[in-house]
Structure formats: structure tokens, C-alpha cells
Amino acid sequence: MNIFPSTQTKTEALQQAGNPAAFAPEKVMGQKDFLMLLTTQMMNQDPTQPMDPTAFVSDLTQMSQLEATTQLNSSVMAMTMGFQNLQIMQASSMIGKNVVAQGEMISHQAGQASTIRLNTEQPLTDVKLVITNSSGVVRELDYPSLARGETTVSWNGKNDAGIDVAGGDYRLVAFGYDAEGEIKAVDSFVGTSVKSVSVEKDGSMMLTLSTGERVKMDAVREIS
Template sequence: MADYSPTTAATNSTDYMKAMQQTTNPAASAPENQLDQADFLRLLTTQLQNQDPSDPMDPTQFVTDLTQMSQLEATTKMNESINAMTTSFQSMQTMQAASMIGRNVQVNGGDFSHVEGNDSQFVLNLEQPLEDVKVVISDKNGMVQEIFLDELNAGEEYVTWDGIDEHGNVKGSDVYSVTAYGLDEAGEIEMIDTIVGSRVNSVAVADDSSVTVTLATGEKVAMDQIREISG
């Protein structure tokens, strides 16, 4: 342990004042990195070597700070790893959504994209058995076709429209609407939830990194609302 004397302290003070009076470049003298554990250990060793023997320092608080700093470093590294994983996941989600552009998807709703010459399929989601079930296909001018399904049990039922209207005409490619309903045991009319297909026109990424797709119907839906993807 180094000896302590007033003469040594005075000399060190004089040298310190001279150093403070010299013109320095703050950017050049600033540390490049924050203190790490090795720096803390060096500071602790230096303080112990140069402490005043008549008034020795208590290293307890210093060691406590070092322990806290170790915990902070571990937490920081864990946060960096989590942020990296989150960024990677968001990139994968965006790429996955972009790959759906031009493809057909099924979502909960009533509007669907019909392509002339093709069949359009949708799903009826019944919460209870219904009788006299009717499915009505409409466009902007009104009803196009009505499909009678009679009695259906609870669950999902697939329905196909061949693209022919009630007069036997082939309908062109456009956005159509489907409405389904039936009668319950009490004879009351119950609406039926429908799952329809549409083409994905574009993909958007919001500020919060959530991904939405814009369908050919103009509707915007979140990724988790898509039930099925087809070519």
C-alpha cells in the first residue's frame, strides 16, 4: 500500500490544477465506451492503493454498485437479444404477408370477389340447427341469385355459387355480397355468419409493426383474421 503524506497530496493537487488549465478537446478526451466491470475493478483497486491510511474507505458500497452493474449488464444483453428476435419476427411476418399478394384468402365477412367463369365458394357458420335456410347473392343492383338449402345442422357448411344469376345469365367478375339466414326451432329468423373468399391486392405495415392486407373488395383485415390461403 502506498504511503500517504501532505507533500504528496499537495504535489498531486498542483499537477491536477495544471492539467485542468490546459486546453483540451472534449471529444478527444471523452471515453469511447461506458464503464464495464473491468473498469470498476481497476477503480476499486486504485482507490484501495491510494486511500488515506488515517481514514480508510469502506468498499462495501463500491462492491454493491458493482453487483448492481453486473445485473444491469445482464438485463441489457437480454433486452438486446429480445429486440433482435422481435425485429426478425416482424421481418418474417412482413415477407409472409407480401407473398400473399394476388392470392385468394378466406375471411369472416359478407363481400367476396367473384371471377367470371369460376365457381365461388363460401362457408356458413351455424351456431344452431336451422330450417328453410336461404343464401342470397347480391351485387350493387340488387339480388342476383337465391340458393335454397332447406335444413342444416350446427357447424360449418360449404356452399358453392356457379356464377349464374336467377335468369340463367353468366355474371362477370366483380365484388358480390352473400347473406344467409334460416328459421330456428321457434320459427324465428336467425342470421348466419359467413366466411367468404377474396383476392389480396396489397399489404401494409403499421407504425406498431402490425400487418394488414387489403382485399379486392376494398376491405382491410388483420393477418390473424385470415382463415385460409389458396392459390
């Protein structure tokens, strides 16, 4: 006797039996289905042994809390996306703008002096500002001391031999020594322009400067 439908082979039946998705419900039970089940069970219960509805009520409460949490998460995600889109629109207006931002690269114009801001959280002595390019050290500037906070210095565009260097991108490295003789890095802020804006996976905004250097939005001190 053939126990399989005429259109179904034994192999097809075995494949379907081994496939959990073939027997999965079309949809997940919701609150409406849960209440209907609870009402039906109460209508058909044994009058001499009535069921305890506490478990059902507890499950219903948990289901309601889960649904509310899911809806809240969806709302928060929508708000986050909206906020990120607003950030992008605001940040896009910075493209092409001149900014003063924390960075290690400076775009030098030949024949002109370049202004650099140095910032330290504590007083330092024997401070050095080293300017380099792909060929090595171009100029080393020395400062006997540097007060806490921000100090503006200038590079006249000449190398250590007193010759004007070509225009282009140069790297800055600044450091000094604290009261205990420990070497400390000094932050540099340079004038540049914004080339593009992007959003990182964590939602933070990143700016690509004209030098190719990428910095965070909070690295910008001035916009003009």
C-alpha cells in the same frame, strides 16, 4: 476587472450557465470507470477507517445486470426484426395467389355460380345469407338449418327476380338463431386472390384481397 474570457461576453456566459448540456459529461460512466474509481478510493482510504466495499459491490452488480439486460434487449430486437423480414418474404410469395379466406366481400363473375363457405360454432336454424351491393339487397338465400362447423353453399348469380347480375364485388351478411332464439352471426369464407401484403405496427401480417378487403394472415384457409 473583467472575469470573462476575452472571447466570451457576459450574455454568452450566462446562456452557457443556464444550459445543462454545456456541463454534461461527454459519456456515461461504464464498468471500467466504476472499477477504476473503486480501486482509487480503496488505495487512498484512511487505514484507521477503512470503507465498507459492500455498497460499491452492490452498485457494480446492478450495473452489470443493467448492461446484460440492455444487451439482451438489443438481441431480442434484432431477432424480432429478422423474424418480421422473414415473414414479409414468405408472405410476398402469396401475392397473386388464389386463396379461400374469411371475409365479407366476394368477387362474382357474371354468368357463373359463386361458392361460399359458411361456418358456425353451434347449430343454427332459420339461417339467412344476404348478398348486397352499393344499390342495396341483391339476393337473400334461406336455409332451414346449419350444422356446427363448415357448410358449402352456392349462389347462382341471380337476384331475387331471377335475373343474372353483373360481375363485381358483393358484400355477404349471414346470420341465424341458436337454441335459445338468440341471433348469431355466421362467418363466411370466399374464394379470392391476394393483391398485396403489409405489416402492422404490432407485427401482424395483413393481406389486401382483390375485393379491397384487408384480413389477417390467419384468416386464410386455402392457398392455390
